[in-house]
Amino acid sequence: MNDLKEKYLESIRETAETYFRKGEFFCSEAVVQTINDALGKPYSDDVVKLASGFPIGLGKAQCLCGAVSGGEMALGMVYGRVHGETMNPKMFEKAKGLHDFIKDQYKSTCCRVITKEWAGDNFQSPERKNHCINITGRVAEWVARELIEDGVIKIEEK
Template identity: 65%
Template sequence: MTLINTMDFTKEEVLDKVQTDAENLFKSGTYFCSEAVLQTINELLGMPYGADVVKLASGFPIGMGKSGCLCGAVSGGQMALGIVYGRVEGDPMQDKMFDISKNLHDYIKDEYNSTCCRVITKQWQGDNFKSPERKQHCFTITGKVARWVANELIEDGKIQVK
Protein backbone atom coordinates (compact mmCIF):
# COMPACT_ATOMS: atom_id res chain seq x y z
CA MET A 1 0.00 0.00 0.00
CA THR A 2 1.35 3.35 -0.89
CA LEU A 3 1.09 5.97 1.81
CA ILE A 4 -2.05 8.00 1.23
CA ASN A 5 -3.70 11.00 2.78
CA THR A 6 -6.85 9.30 4.02
CA MET A 7 -8.59 12.68 4.24
CA ASP A 8 -8.67 12.69 0.43
CA PHE A 9 -10.83 9.55 0.35
CA THR A 10 -14.19 8.39 1.61
CA LYS A 11 -14.38 5.62 4.16
CA GLU A 12 -15.40 3.07 1.52
CA GLU A 13 -12.55 4.13 -0.78
CA VAL A 14 -10.03 3.69 2.03
CA LEU A 15 -11.48 0.33 3.04
CA ASP A 16 -11.50 -0.90 -0.57
CA LYS A 17 -7.86 0.16 -0.99
CA VAL A 18 -6.78 -1.50 2.25
CA GLN A 19 -8.51 -4.75 1.32
CA THR A 20 -7.09 -4.77 -2.20
CA ASP A 21 -3.59 -3.84 -1.08
CA ALA A 22 -3.45 -6.56 1.59
CA GLU A 23 -4.70 -9.15 -0.90
CA ASN A 24 -2.22 -8.00 -3.53
CA LEU A 25 0.75 -8.13 -1.15
CA PHE A 26 -0.14 -11.77 -0.52
CA LYS A 27 -1.02 -12.64 -4.15
CA SER A 28 2.23 -11.16 -5.44
CA GLY A 29 4.28 -13.31 -3.08
CA THR A 30 5.70 -10.23 -1.38
CA TYR A 31 4.24 -11.35 1.95
CA PHE A 32 2.10 -14.06 3.48
CA CYS A 33 -1.23 -13.39 5.24
CA SER A 34 -0.04 -12.13 8.63
CA GLU A 35 2.70 -10.00 7.09
CA ALA A 36 0.38 -8.49 4.47
CA VAL A 37 -2.17 -7.38 7.09
CA LEU A 38 0.44 -5.87 9.39
CA GLN A 39 2.26 -4.08 6.55
CA THR A 40 -0.95 -2.68 5.06
CA ILE A 41 -2.20 -1.27 8.37
CA ASN A 42 1.23 0.10 9.29
CA GLU A 43 1.27 1.96 5.97
CA LEU A 44 -2.32 3.14 6.41
CA LEU A 45 -1.30 4.64 9.75
CA GLY A 46 1.57 6.51 8.09
CA MET A 47 4.32 4.05 9.02
CA PRO A 48 4.59 4.62 12.77
CA TYR A 49 6.93 1.60 12.64
CA GLY A 50 9.52 1.06 9.95
CA ALA A 51 8.93 -1.41 7.14
CA ASP A 52 10.92 -4.03 9.03
CA VAL A 53 8.10 -4.34 11.60
CA VAL A 54 6.68 -6.93 9.22
CA LYS A 55 9.39 -9.29 10.47
CA LEU A 56 7.34 -9.66 13.66
CA ALA A 57 4.60 -11.29 11.61
CA SER A 58 6.78 -13.72 9.68
CA GLY A 59 6.28 -16.70 11.99
CA PHE A 60 2.49 -16.62 11.85
CA PRO A 61 1.48 -17.61 8.28
CA ILE A 62 -0.53 -20.75 7.62
CA GLY A 63 -1.65 -21.06 11.21
CA MET A 64 1.58 -20.21 13.05
CA GLY A 65 4.49 -21.58 11.10
CA LYS A 66 2.38 -23.95 8.98
CA SER A 67 1.03 -25.68 12.10
CA GLY A 68 -2.55 -24.95 11.06
CA CYS A 69 -3.50 -23.19 14.31
CA LEU A 70 -4.64 -19.56 14.54
CA CYS A 71 -5.25 -18.06 11.09
CA GLY A 72 -2.25 -15.96 10.10
CA ALA A 73 -4.41 -13.09 8.88
CA VAL A 74 -5.99 -12.89 12.34
CA SER A 75 -2.55 -12.91 13.95
CA GLY A 76 -1.46 -10.08 11.66
CA GLY A 77 -4.65 -8.19 12.48
CA GLN A 78 -3.99 -8.53 16.19
CA MET A 79 -0.47 -7.16 15.74
CA ALA A 80 -1.83 -4.31 13.63
CA LEU A 81 -4.29 -3.43 16.40
CA GLY A 82 -1.36 -3.35 18.80
CA ILE A 83 0.18 -0.52 16.76
CA VAL A 84 -2.68 1.69 17.94
CA TYR A 85 -3.89 0.15 21.18
CA GLY A 86 -0.77 -1.61 22.45
CA ARG A 87 1.48 -0.46 25.24
CA VAL A 88 5.10 -0.16 26.20
CA GLU A 89 6.73 -0.84 29.53
CA GLY A 90 5.20 1.27 32.26
CA ASP A 91 1.99 2.05 30.39
CA PRO A 92 -1.32 0.68 31.67
CA MET A 93 -3.14 -1.75 29.39
CA GLN A 94 -5.96 -0.08 27.49
CA ASP A 95 -9.24 -1.94 27.98
CA LYS A 96 -9.88 -1.18 24.31
CA MET A 97 -7.02 -3.53 23.34
CA PHE A 98 -8.81 -6.55 24.80
CA ASP A 99 -12.22 -5.51 23.51
CA ILE A 100 -11.14 -4.87 19.94
CA SER A 101 -8.92 -7.99 19.85
CA LYS A 102 -11.86 -10.12 20.97
CA ASN A 103 -14.06 -8.48 18.36
CA LEU A 104 -11.61 -9.38 15.58
CA HIS A 105 -11.52 -12.97 16.83
CA ASP A 106 -15.31 -13.09 16.97
CA TYR A 107 -15.67 -11.55 13.50
CA ILE A 108 -13.60 -14.30 11.89
CA LYS A 109 -15.23 -16.99 14.01
CA ASP A 110 -18.67 -15.77 12.90
CA GLU A 111 -17.58 -15.62 9.25
CA TYR A 112 -15.82 -19.00 9.09
CA ASN A 113 -17.02 -20.89 12.20
CA SER A 114 -13.44 -20.97 13.45
CA THR A 115 -10.23 -18.96 13.72
CA CYS A 116 -8.13 -22.08 13.15
CA CYS A 117 -6.37 -22.19 9.78
CA ARG A 118 -6.78 -25.95 9.36
CA VAL A 119 -10.54 -25.67 10.00
CA ILE A 120 -11.03 -22.61 7.78
CA THR A 121 -9.18 -24.40 4.95
CA LYS A 122 -10.22 -28.00 5.70
CA GLN A 123 -11.54 -28.66 2.21
CA TRP A 124 -7.99 -28.25 0.91
CA GLN A 125 -6.15 -30.31 3.54
CA GLY A 126 -3.08 -32.00 2.11
CA ASP A 127 -3.05 -29.45 -0.69
CA ASN A 128 -0.02 -27.67 0.80
CA PHE A 129 -1.33 -24.37 -0.54
CA LYS A 130 -1.08 -25.50 -4.17
CA SER A 131 -4.63 -25.07 -5.47
CA PRO A 132 -5.77 -21.72 -6.83
CA GLU A 133 -8.98 -22.09 -4.81
CA ARG A 134 -7.12 -22.45 -1.52
CA LYS A 135 -4.91 -19.49 -2.36
CA GLN A 136 -7.89 -17.32 -3.30
CA HIS A 137 -9.67 -18.29 -0.09
CA CYS A 138 -6.69 -17.14 1.97
CA PHE A 139 -6.19 -13.96 -0.08
CA THR A 140 -9.83 -13.10 0.62
CA ILE A 141 -9.53 -13.70 4.36
CA THR A 142 -6.38 -11.55 4.43
CA GLY A 143 -8.19 -8.69 2.70
CA LYS A 144 -11.23 -9.03 4.95
CA VAL A 145 -9.11 -8.87 8.11
CA ALA A 146 -7.19 -5.81 6.91
CA ARG A 147 -10.48 -4.14 5.95
CA TRP A 148 -12.03 -4.99 9.34
CA VAL A 149 -9.06 -3.53 11.24
CA ALA A 150 -9.08 -0.38 9.10
CA ASN A 151 -12.83 0.03 9.60
CA GLU A 152 -12.47 -0.24 13.38
CA LEU A 153 -9.69 2.36 13.36
CA ILE A 154 -11.82 4.71 11.27
CA GLU A 155 -14.87 4.17 13.48
CA ASP A 156 -12.74 4.89 16.57
CA GLY A 157 -11.41 8.12 15.06
CA LYS A 158 -7.84 6.83 14.82
CA ILE A 159 -7.89 7.33 11.04
CA GLN A 160 -9.63 10.33 9.51
CA VAL A 161 -11.42 10.11 6.16
CA LYS A 162 -13.26 12.54 3.89
Protein backbone atom coordinates in the same frame (compact mmCIF):
# COMPACT_ATOMS: atom_id res chain seq x y z
CA MET B 1 -18.25 10.54 3.54
CA ASN B 2 -19.69 7.02 3.66
CA ASP B 3 -18.82 6.48 -0.01
CA LEU B 4 -15.32 7.79 0.63
CA LYS B 5 -14.94 5.52 3.66
CA GLU B 6 -16.08 2.44 1.71
CA LYS B 7 -13.69 3.24 -1.17
CA TYR B 8 -10.86 3.65 1.31
CA LEU B 9 -11.69 0.35 3.00
CA GLU B 10 -11.85 -1.34 -0.40
CA SER B 11 -8.36 -0.02 -1.14
CA ILE B 12 -7.10 -1.38 2.20
CA ARG B 13 -8.56 -4.80 1.42
CA GLU B 14 -7.11 -4.76 -2.10
CA THR B 15 -3.67 -3.73 -0.87
CA ALA B 16 -3.45 -6.59 1.63
CA GLU B 17 -4.79 -9.05 -0.93
CA THR B 18 -2.32 -7.87 -3.57
CA TYR B 19 0.66 -8.32 -1.26
CA PHE B 20 -0.40 -11.94 -0.74
CA ARG B 21 -1.49 -12.64 -4.33
CA LYS B 22 1.83 -11.39 -5.75
CA GLY B 23 3.81 -13.45 -3.24
CA GLU B 24 5.37 -10.38 -1.63
CA PHE B 25 3.97 -11.34 1.79
CA PHE B 26 1.94 -14.08 3.42
CA CYS B 27 -1.30 -13.38 5.30
CA SER B 28 -0.02 -12.03 8.62
CA GLU B 29 2.73 -10.00 6.98
CA ALA B 30 0.33 -8.47 4.45
CA VAL B 31 -2.05 -7.29 7.17
CA VAL B 32 0.73 -5.77 9.29
CA GLN B 33 2.33 -3.99 6.31
CA THR B 34 -1.01 -2.67 5.05
CA ILE B 35 -2.08 -1.29 8.43
CA ASN B 36 1.35 0.17 9.21
CA ASP B 37 1.17 2.01 5.89
CA ALA B 38 -2.40 3.16 6.58
CA LEU B 39 -1.28 4.57 9.91
CA GLY B 40 1.45 6.60 8.19
CA LYS B 41 4.26 4.18 9.09
CA PRO B 42 4.61 4.70 12.83
CA TYR B 43 6.93 1.66 12.65
CA SER B 44 9.67 1.00 10.13
CA ASP B 45 9.04 -1.60 7.43
CA ASP B 46 10.98 -4.00 9.66
CA VAL B 47 7.85 -4.35 11.80
CA VAL B 48 6.59 -6.88 9.26
CA LYS B 49 9.38 -9.21 10.42
CA LEU B 50 7.42 -9.67 13.66
CA ALA B 51 4.61 -11.19 11.60
CA SER B 52 6.78 -13.60 9.59
CA GLY B 53 6.37 -16.59 11.91
CA PHE B 54 2.57 -16.54 11.84
CA PRO B 55 1.53 -17.53 8.29
CA ILE B 56 -0.39 -20.71 7.65
CA GLY B 57 -1.46 -21.05 11.24
CA LEU B 58 1.76 -20.33 13.14
CA GLY B 59 4.62 -21.41 10.92
CA LYS B 60 2.58 -23.89 8.85
CA ALA B 61 1.23 -25.61 11.99
CA GLN B 62 -2.27 -24.71 10.75
CA CYS B 63 -3.34 -23.42 14.15
CA LEU B 64 -4.42 -19.77 14.58
CA CYS B 65 -5.14 -18.20 11.17
CA GLY B 66 -2.18 -16.05 10.16
CA ALA B 67 -4.38 -13.22 8.94
CA VAL B 68 -5.96 -13.08 12.39
CA SER B 69 -2.51 -13.04 14.00
CA GLY B 70 -1.49 -10.18 11.71
CA GLY B 71 -4.69 -8.32 12.52
CA GLU B 72 -4.09 -8.68 16.23
CA MET B 73 -0.54 -7.34 15.82
CA ALA B 74 -1.89 -4.43 13.76
CA LEU B 75 -4.38 -3.62 16.53
CA GLY B 76 -1.46 -3.67 18.97
CA MET B 77 0.24 -0.95 16.91
CA VAL B 78 -2.53 1.39 18.04
CA TYR B 79 -3.95 0.00 21.26
CA GLY B 80 -0.92 -1.83 22.64
CA ARG B 81 1.34 -0.70 25.42
CA VAL B 82 4.97 -0.49 26.38
CA HIS B 83 6.59 -1.32 29.71
CA GLY B 84 5.17 0.76 32.51
CA GLU B 85 1.92 1.68 30.80
CA THR B 86 -1.48 0.41 31.87
CA MET B 87 -3.43 -1.71 29.43
CA ASN B 88 -5.67 0.26 27.11
CA PRO B 89 -9.11 -1.30 27.63
CA LYS B 90 -9.72 -1.05 23.89
CA MET B 91 -6.91 -3.54 23.23
CA PHE B 92 -8.82 -6.53 24.55
CA GLU B 93 -12.13 -5.21 23.20
CA LYS B 94 -10.74 -4.87 19.66
CA ALA B 95 -8.79 -8.15 19.86
CA LYS B 96 -11.92 -10.02 20.86
CA GLY B 97 -13.89 -8.17 18.20
CA LEU B 98 -11.57 -9.40 15.46
CA HIS B 99 -11.68 -12.92 16.85
CA ASP B 100 -15.47 -12.88 16.94
CA PHE B 101 -15.71 -11.41 13.42
CA ILE B 102 -13.62 -14.23 11.94
CA LYS B 103 -15.39 -16.86 14.02
CA ASP B 104 -18.77 -15.56 12.82
CA GLN B 105 -17.63 -15.51 9.20
CA TYR B 106 -15.70 -18.79 9.04
CA LYS B 107 -16.94 -20.71 12.13
CA SER B 108 -13.36 -20.87 13.48
CA THR B 109 -10.12 -18.95 13.81
CA CYS B 110 -8.10 -22.12 13.18
CA CYS B 111 -6.34 -22.29 9.80
CA ARG B 112 -6.86 -26.05 9.57
CA VAL B 113 -10.61 -25.67 10.08
CA ILE B 114 -11.01 -22.61 7.86
CA THR B 115 -9.17 -24.42 5.03
CA LYS B 116 -10.35 -28.01 5.67
CA GLU B 117 -11.80 -28.17 2.16
CA TRP B 118 -8.21 -28.13 0.89
CA ALA B 119 -6.61 -30.35 3.56
CA GLY B 120 -3.03 -31.22 2.61
CA ASP B 121 -3.19 -28.91 -0.40
CA ASN B 122 -0.37 -26.61 0.77
CA PHE B 123 -1.57 -23.81 -1.54
CA GLN B 124 -1.32 -25.99 -4.64
CA SER B 125 -4.84 -25.08 -5.75
CA PRO B 126 -5.71 -21.54 -6.75
CA GLU B 127 -8.96 -21.93 -4.79
CA ARG B 128 -7.13 -22.45 -1.50
CA LYS B 129 -4.82 -19.52 -2.09
CA ASN B 130 -7.72 -17.27 -3.12
CA HIS B 131 -9.64 -18.28 0.01
CA CYS B 132 -6.72 -17.21 2.20
CA ILE B 133 -6.15 -14.04 0.18
CA ASN B 134 -9.79 -13.13 0.75
CA ILE B 135 -9.52 -13.69 4.51
CA THR B 136 -6.37 -11.54 4.58
CA GLY B 137 -8.16 -8.69 2.84
CA ARG B 138 -11.18 -8.97 5.09
CA VAL B 139 -9.04 -8.84 8.24
CA ALA B 140 -7.13 -5.76 7.03
CA GLU B 141 -10.43 -4.10 6.13
CA TRP B 142 -11.96 -4.96 9.53
CA VAL B 143 -8.98 -3.50 11.39
CA ALA B 144 -9.00 -0.34 9.25
CA ARG B 145 -12.75 0.09 9.79
CA GLU B 146 -12.24 -0.05 13.57
CA LEU B 147 -9.42 2.48 13.35
CA ILE B 148 -11.58 4.82 11.29
CA GLU B 149 -14.47 4.51 13.72
CA ASP B 150 -12.13 5.34 16.60
CA GLY B 151 -10.77 8.38 14.75
CA VAL B 152 -7.26 6.92 14.50
CA ILE B 153 -7.39 6.95 10.70
CA LYS B 154 -9.01 10.03 9.24
CA ILE B 155 -10.43 10.00 5.74
CA GLU B 156 -10.53 13.31 3.95
CA GLU B 157 -11.57 14.24 0.46
CA LYS B 158 -8.68 15.36 -1.66
